[in-house]
Amino acid sequence: MKRILATAGLAAMLAALLAACGAPATAPESETGSGDTAPPAGALNIYSARHYDSDKQLYAAFEAETGIKVNVRESGAPELLETMRAEGSRSPADVIIASDAGALYRFQQAGFTQPVRSAALEAAIPARYREENGHWFGLTKRARIIVFDPQLLSDAEVDTYADLAEPGLKGEVCVRSSTNIYNLSLMGELIERNGADAAAEWAKGVAANLARPPQGGDTAQIEAVAAGQCSAALVNHYYWVRLAEGPPEDRQKTSRTRLSFPDQDGAGTHINVTAAAVAANSASPENALRFIEFLATPRGQELLTTETKEFPLVEGAPLPSGLEQLPDFRQSDFAVQNLGQHQAAAQAIFDQAGWN
Numbered sequence: 001m002k003r004i005l006a007t008a009g010l011a012a013m014l015a016a017l018l019a020a021c022g023a024p025a026t027a028p029e030s031e032t033g034s035g036d037t038a039p040p041a042g043a044l045n046i047y048s049a050r051h052y053d054s055d056k057q058l059y060a061a062f063e064a065e066t067g068i069k070v071n072v073r074e075s076g077a078p079e080l081l082e083t084m085r086a087e088g089s090r091s092p093a094d095v096i097i098a099s100d101a102g103a104l105y106r107f108q109q110a111g112f113t114q115p116v117r118s119a120a121l122e123a124a125i126p127a128r129y130r131e132e133n134g135h136w137f138g139l140t141k142r143a144r145i146i147v148f149d150p151q152l153l154s155d156a157e158v159d160t161y162a163d164l165a166e167p168g169l170k171g172e173v174c175v176r177s178s179t180n181i182y183n184l185s186l187m188g189e190l191i192e193r194n195g196a197d198a199a200a201e202w203a204k205g206v207a208a209n210l211a212r213p214p215q216g217g218d219t220a221q222i223e224a225v226a227a228g229q230c231s232a233a234l235v236n237h238y239y240w241v242r243l244a245e246g247p248p249e250d251r252q253k254t255s256r257t258r259l260s261f262p263d264q265d266g267a268g269t270h271i272n273v274t275a276a277a278v279a280a281n282s283a284s285p286e287n288a289l290r291f292i293e294f295l296a297t298p299r300g301q302e303l304l305t306t307e308t309k310e311f312p313l314v315e316g317a318p319l320p321s322g323l324e325q326l327p328d329f330r331q332s333d334f335a336v337q338n339l340g341q342h343q344a345a346a347q348a349i350f351d352q353a354g355w356n
């Protein structure tokens with residue numbers, strides 16, 4: 001079921017027209033909160049796998065701008081998937097937000113998203129960061145990079161993902177579990193880039209280099225490198241930036257480490273997204289889309305990234321503090337909608353390699 005976007009301008013015109021006809025109208029943005037114009041009916045129910053204080057500001061800003069009340073259910077993406085499964089067609093969800101294109105793929109595969117068209121989103125978000133039929137839209141970017149100990153390794157020793165599988169790094173590498181979506185998505189891209197056989201060889205090589213069994217989240221990998229438990233680890237960039245922007249004890253950890261943005265001379269560093277979808281059974285898909293469009297405005301982008309330290313995806317959005325210390329780097333131009341289809345193959349490769 002395809003929906004055609006009412007752009008903000010069109011919506012305002014429509015509202016004015018309806019008002020002139022004496023029909024109930026949605027509040028034009030400029031009149032929000034003015035009292036005599038009722039806000040659009042029905043609260044918007046957002047299912048979010050994010051958990052940041054700054055998101056409260058984000059929702060408040062949207063409510064203030066549109067008069068649309070927002071209810072939020074925050075939980076992990078797997079839990080939200082299970083919740084929606086249990087709710088079935090009676091799910092009150094209007095918007096789904098989750099990190100990693102691989103997570104959105106799972107919601108889409110389960111039939112929990114619907115395709116929508118939005119001229120605003122299609123203009124603001126490059127095609128490689130959104131689902132081609134409008135099932136979901138990437139909003140912020142994250143890079144999966146290598147954090148390493150510069151006392152033990154040179155830049156050249158860890159300037160590719162392939163380096164992590166080199167015999168010279170035996171006993172030096174830390175990773176988190178392969179069931180983690182970030183690793184599944186990275187593997188999905190490596191399968192596309194190099195083929196399944198080469199990707200499997202790589203996984204075996206990394207597994208043979210592990211300093212310890214896969215464990216912990218991305219922050220724990222950085223801490224392990226800083227503590228000398230391993231020399232190199234795979235992490236999403238923002239975990240490092242958050243530590244670097246944190247209290248002195250956290251900054252001390254990052255100061256002992258260095259970052260590598262892999263594959264600068266090749267396909268570029270793996271990029272993933274935080275993305276949002278209009279839920280399949282949304283009672284107000286127009287308002288749901290309006291919310292996602294708000295996330296793609298400079299203000300929405302700022303509030304999405306200020307605490308997370310992800311990269312804004314929309315041109316003209318301000319860069320959150322801390323990101324200025326990262327180098328310019330070559331980003332993979334891989335279409336993130338293609339990551340999810342490799343999840344089963346990726347997991348099988350990890351399992352066979354012993355990367356649990």
Ligand code: FE
Binds near residue numbers: 099236
């Ligand atoms: Fe994360």
